[in-house]
Amino acid sequence: MKCKLCDERKAAIKRPKNGHAVCKECFFYVFEEEVHHTIVSNNLFKPGEKVAIGASGGKDSTVLAHVLTTLNKRYDYGLDLFLLSVDEGITGYRDDSLKTVELNKEYYQLPLLVISYEEIYGWTMDEIVKLVGLNNNCTFCGVFRRQALDRGAYKLGVDKITTGHNADDIAETVLMNILRGDFFRLSKCHKIITGEDDTMPRCKPLKYCYEKEIVMYAHLKKLDYFSTECSYAPQAYRGYVRELLKNMEKIRPSSIVDIIHSAEKMELDSDVKIPPKLSCTKCGFISSNKVCKACVLLDGLNKGRPKIAIGKKAIIAYEEDNKNQDEEVKEPEETKEAEETSGEISKSF
Amino acid sequence: METHPVPEVEEAKKGRTKPKKEIDSLDKIEAEGVEELQEKLKGMKISKKLKKKLLKEEAERQKILAYDPAFHCLKCKEKEGIIINRGDRSCESCFKQGCIHRFKTNLRNSLKIWKDNSNLICVSGGPNSMAMLHLMHVSLFGESQRKMFFKVHIVHIDDGVVYGWDEEKRNTNIQLFKDACEKYKFEYTILSLESVFDVEKLNPNTKEFTPPIEDSKEYVNHHYQSTEENAEKLRELLKYPSELCSSREDLIFNLKKWLLLDFALKFGFKKLLLGCTAVKVTSKVMSEIAKGRGLSLPNDVCFVDDRYLEDIKFMNPMRDYLLNEIQQYNKFNEVSVIERTSISLNNSKKAKKLPGFGSMNLLCEEFINELQVSNVQTVHTVLRTSNKLKLGIVEDESKNYCVLCYGLVDHATNILEVGSHIKSVSLEGELDLMESENDTWNTEFEQHLCFGCKRIMENAVDKERLIDSLPTFIKENAGL
Ligand SMILES: [Zn+2]
Ligand SMILES: [Zn+2]
Ligand SMILES: [Zn+2]
Ligand SMILES: [Zn+2]
Numbered sequence: 001m002k003c004k005l006c007d008e009r010k011a012a013i014k015r016p017k018n019g020h021a022v023c024k025e026c027f028f029y030v031f032e033e034e035v036h037h038t039i040v041s042n043n044l045f046k047p048g049e050k051v052a053i054g055a056s057g058g059k060d061s062t063v064l065a066h067v068l069t070t071l072n073k074r075y076d077y078g079l080d081l082f083l084l085s086v087d088e089g090i091t092g093y094r095d096d097s098l099k100t101v102e103l104n105k106e107y108y109q110l111p112l113l114v115i116s117y118e119e120i121y122g123w124t125m126d127e128i129v130k131l132v133g134l135n136n137n138c139t140f141c142g143v144f145r146r147q148a149l150d151r152g153a154y155k156l157g158v159d160k161i162t163t164g165h166n167a168d169d170i171a172e173t174v175l176m177n178i179l180r181g182d183f184f185r186l187s188k189c190h191k192i193i194t195g196e197d198d199t200m201p202r203c204k205p206l207k208y209c210y211e212k213e214i215v216m217y218a219h220l221k222k223l224d225y226f227s228t229e230c231s232y233a234p235q236a237y238r239g240y241v242r243e244l245l246k247n248m249e250k251i252r253p254s255s256i257v258d259i260i261h262s263a264e265k266m267e268l269d270s271d272v273k274i275p276p277k278l279s280c281t282k283c284g285f286i287s288s289n290k291v292c293k294a295c296v297l298l299d300g301l302n303k304g305r306p307k308i309a310i311g312k313k314a315i316i317a318y319e320e321d322n323k324n325q326d327e328e329v330k331e332p333e334e335t336k337e338a339e340e341t342s343g344e345i346s347k348s349f
Numbered sequence: 350m351e352t353h354p355v356p357e358v359e360e361a362k363k364g365r366t367k368p369k370k371e372i373d374s375l376d377k378i379e380a381e382g383v384e385e386l387q388e389k390l391k392g393m394k395i396s397k398k399l400k401k402k403l404l405k406e407e408a409e410r411q412k413i414l415a416y417d418p419a420f421h422c423l424k425c426k427e428k429e430g431i432i433i434n435r436g437d438r439s440c441e442s443c444f445k446q447g448c449i450h451r452f453k454t455n456l457r458n459s460l461k462i463w464k465d466n467s468n469l470i471c472v473s474g475g476p477n478s479m480a481m482l483h484l485m486h487v488s489l490f491g492e493s494q495r496k497m498f499f500k501v502h503i504v505h506i507d508d509g510v511v512y513g514w515d516e517e518k519r520n521t522n523i524q525l526f527k528d529a530c531e532k533y534k535f536e537y538t539i540l541s542l543e544s545v546f547d548v549e550k551l552n553p554n555t556k557e558f559t560p561p562i563e564d565s566k567e568y569v570n571h572h573y574q575s576t577e578e579n580a581e582k583l584r585e586l587l588k589y590p591s592e593l594c595s596s597r598e599d600l601i602f603n604l605k606k607w608l609l610l611d612f613a614l615k616f617g618f619k620k621l622l623l624g625c626t627a628v629k630v631t632s633k634v635m636s637e638i639a640k641g642r643g644l645s646l647p648n649d650v651c652f653v654d655d656r657y658l659e660d661i662k663f664m665n666p667m668r669d670y671l672l673n674e675i676q677q678y679n680k681f682n683e684v685s686v687i688e689r690t691s692i693s694l695n696n697s698k699k700a701k702k703l704p705g706f707g708s709m710n711l712l713c714e715e716f717i718n719e720l721q722v723s724n725v726q727t728v729h730t731v732l733r734t735s736n737k738l739k740l741g742i743v744e745d746e747s748k749n750y751c752v753l754c755y756g757l758v759d760h761a762t763n764i765l766e767v768g769s770h771i772k773s774v775s776l777e778g779e780l781d782l783m784e785s786e787n788d789t790w791n792t793e794f795e796q797h798l799c800f801g802c803k804r805i806m807e808n809a810v811d812k813e814r815l816i817d818s819l820p821t822f823i824k825e826n827a828g829l
Contacts, residue, residue, distance in 0.1 A: 183737040
């Protein structure tokens with residue numbers, strides 16, 4: 001059978017996205033071109049910008065690094081690319097994946113910054129898990145990682161961060177948010193650029209890439225990536241949703257982008273209150289309360305009562321606690337810890 | 350509503366020690382149980398009225414003290430709680446009353462049905478709609494303090510053609526429906542699904558429709574039979590949508606909706622009540638999202654969907670009833686139902702191998718049912734999420750309704766939602782690009798469809814013939 005795209009070479013693979021039989025060369029090319037289309041049609045970058053690639057060593061960020069360097073050359077984006085990795089301090093899992101990131105650094109000749117929980121917060125995930133156990137550790141990790149990336153990005157002096165979130169991740173997050181009742185995040189988790197009004201925007205150039213195609217691309221290109229799941233992440237609930245999504249994809253492959261389309265079209269009712277955007281009075285990073293979730297959690301860790309810090313009322317308790325230092329304590333909005341715990345981030349790196 | 354026994358005990362004590370002029374000394378009465386209190390009250394100078402009140406309060410207090418949430422009904426705190434719902438127990442009579450009370454509350458508060466006479470109850474004969482029929486009967490004619498006063502008419506669509514039922518099976522089911530209506534003292538009409546091919550005019554965008562039949566009561570207790578020719582047309586049409594992803598089920602659902610709208614317009618009904626219950630609504634949220642129908646989703650699953658012409662509204666009074674509640678309710682009230690097998694359970698090998706037998710609706714329903722077992726808040730949470738979404742209606746001429754499903758016509762946000770934006774690649778790497786989504790959805794008909802319905806067309810067994818076999822009014826609405 002001849003390739004459906006070039007009609008010359010022999011077809012070697014079936015595209016997971018649409019079932020078309022294509023040759024390897026065409027697959028690579030259209031995969032990259034689709035990312036290019038995503039970048040151009042959404043104005044993700046401006047010439048001369050410094051862009052950090054959030055690199056975990058996993059398949060998504062490895063493919064992202066590969067495709068971005070390729071397109072930067074092919075289309076002369078004029079971007080200054082950097083690799084930015086977070087070292088959570090998880091023995092076995094993170095040291096190995098960081099080795100993969102080191103390889104990428106050599107291969108693509110990109111500067112790499114590794115920023116660790118230990119240097120920012122004074123705690124490694126190994127230590128945190130020892131203290132809080134395996135049930136709540138992901139809460140800590142998610143909150144800390146988000147801020148760690150921001151801090152790393154400032155250190156590098158970049159204009160924005162790109163992350164390796166793919167179409168499956170986004171679709172999964174949409175379904176998760178529906179099931180968790182998190183309508184606020186539901187209304188924004190599909191956005192290709194987030195935090196535009198913050199100082200450090202983030203974008204997802206792989207928004208329309210199917211996970212199956214990313215795996216296929218990485219595999220056929222023989223890219224070095226690290227494929228073990230985080231040793232501390234059981235995430236049973238996400239597992240259910242992941243399986244549902246896989247089943248939906250089996251029934252109709254386009255389900256994945258159809259979910260994204262649905263999310264684009266679902267708007268929050270105008271009566272729904274949106275959490276305010278503030279800066280944390282303690283660390284200065286973005287927060288929806290006076291003190292950000294990361295600072296509250298850290299405070300809990302340092303005072304030896306981490307479990308209390310996870311609760312919803314933790315922020316109020318924190319402010320009560322620190323009333324003396326802090327003059328004008330107002331009742332914080334009772335909103336779900338909005339931006340800074342962004343569950344979406346915790347998955348792919 | 351979650352009430353716990355502990356504060357109620359305190360409440361009762363407080364009531365007993367409330368300072369009142371004539372009984373200051375009551376604080377000192379220390380009695381345990383009604384009998385002991387009676388004994389102690391004998392020697393006291395207090396009014397009969399107060400005595401009675403105190404005794405009643407003590408009885409109430411004793412009942413609450415004896416109440417065991419792991420055994421007793423939460424509501425009456427006396428009888429054994431045999432039904433467990435979200436951790437709360439209730440006895441049979443409290444459970445039934447609760448169901449009825451909620452139904453009335455929904456009618457009054459969410460559906461705003463009080464006195465009007467233009468309510469049409471759509472009954473498929475399945476467990477949900479038959480439960481609704483019974484609830485409606487009790488709400489209107491039952492013995493209760495708060496009676497409701499409005500008239501309803503019941504309509505049933507005979508969809509035997511879809512299931513390939515023979516004459517006998519069709520008649521048995523129709524008889525079951527008729528018997529229920531007669532038992533509950535309701536007037537009814539029976540329509541045949543294939544009559545949708547006789548709908549003359551019904552256009553969601555120009556708002557034209559067949560003129561109403563004035564002052565006619567011909568529909569009362571009438572069975573509108575259709576022709577074999579129409580039945581054949583329906584069978585032909587159902588050959589062409591894909592058997593996967595619920596395309597066929599959804600098409601049938603929409604045909605029913607058009608037929609109901611046509612009937613409502615002809616005879617002046619304004620409020621159409623459907624029997625969608627919580628699991629159905631919740632699974633629908635999930636499946637519609639997966640089918641790219643996010644724009645119309647809030648309307649499809651809300652209490653009152655008011656996007657239709659001539660102020661017609663589709664309503665879901667049963668939207669917050671759980672599956673086991675319906676099952677229990679029907680069991681206690683001996684409600685009989687029409688048995689159907691899901692349409693998606695088709696025999697093709699390909700479908701059988703897929704999750705949910707290739708049906709998106711079934712897959713999502715199974716998922717929600719499973720999740721509900723491990724997390725009883727699931728359904729509740731999803732309903733709450735969907736309540737926060739903005740309803741969509743056409744306000745200006747830049748938007749249109751889909752001629753197939755009455756959803757809002759919408760387009761891909763990015764062409765990559767449709768698929769690839771690349772048609773072909775030359776050996777030199779030159780790309781032939783798509784210009785718009787119309788390169789994929791390339792018929793005139795598809796321009797009048799929402800994103801979800803365009804996918805139905807794209808995945809059809811034979812798109813041209815599918816369009817060709819649709820009822821004439823639908824084709825006309827798309828300018829064909
Ligand atoms: Zn090719
Ligand atoms: Zn902070
Ligand atoms: Zn009871
Ligand atoms: Zn439609």
